Amino acid sequence: MLRRLNDALPDLVLGIIVYGVLAELIGVWFVTDKVRYSTGLLIGISLAVGMAIHIAVVIRDAVEIYGEHGARNRVIAKSLLRYVVVVIVFFVMMKFNLGNLFSAFIGVLGLKIAAYLAPFTHKVILKLQGRGDESSDNDDNKNI
Numbered sequence: 001m002l003r004r005l006n007d008a009l010p011d012l013v014l015g016i017i018v019y020g021v022l023a024e025l026i027g028v029w030f031v032t033d034k035v036r037y038s039t040g041l042l043i044g045i046s047l048a049v050g051m052a053i054h055i056a057v058v059i060r061d062a063v064e065i066y067g068e069h070g071a072r073n074r075v076i077a078k079s080l081l082r083y084v085v086v087v088i089v090f091f092v093m094m095k096f097n098l099g100n101l102f103s104a105f106i107g108v109l110g111l112k113i114a115a116y117l118a119p120f121t122h123k124v125i126l127k128l129q130g131r132g133d134e135s136s137d138n139d140d141n142k143n144i
Helices: 009-030 034-064 068-096 101-108 110-128 136-143
Strands: none
Touching: 009 034, 009 101, 009 110, 034 068, 034 101, 034 110, 068 101, 101 110
């Protein structure tokens, strides 16, 4: 389903999840309140995955449905909406003491980390699938 939205989305989501697992395994040893750390990280990783999927949907809709001017305004509006949702979730977390805000922020940063590591993640997935010999030029042309 994710590949139907965008060819790079499954790799990005996988990168976010792997980042979240590593952040959990490494970070849980350094905090005293392990439950709040884990809860905050889970919320942050969930936000990052949701944001990645939302970005893919917005880009697809902007390209397929709206014209050049409408697409630009739509993408800007939806980007602002994503950030407002993150701020609201962080505020609710703070208000109801649902998790560690710092670990939630670390989780949201998983979107950025996964985006930077996406080319590496894609190569690793291709090697695991036995298609590691395919040239990157062919892969780049598929995503355009």
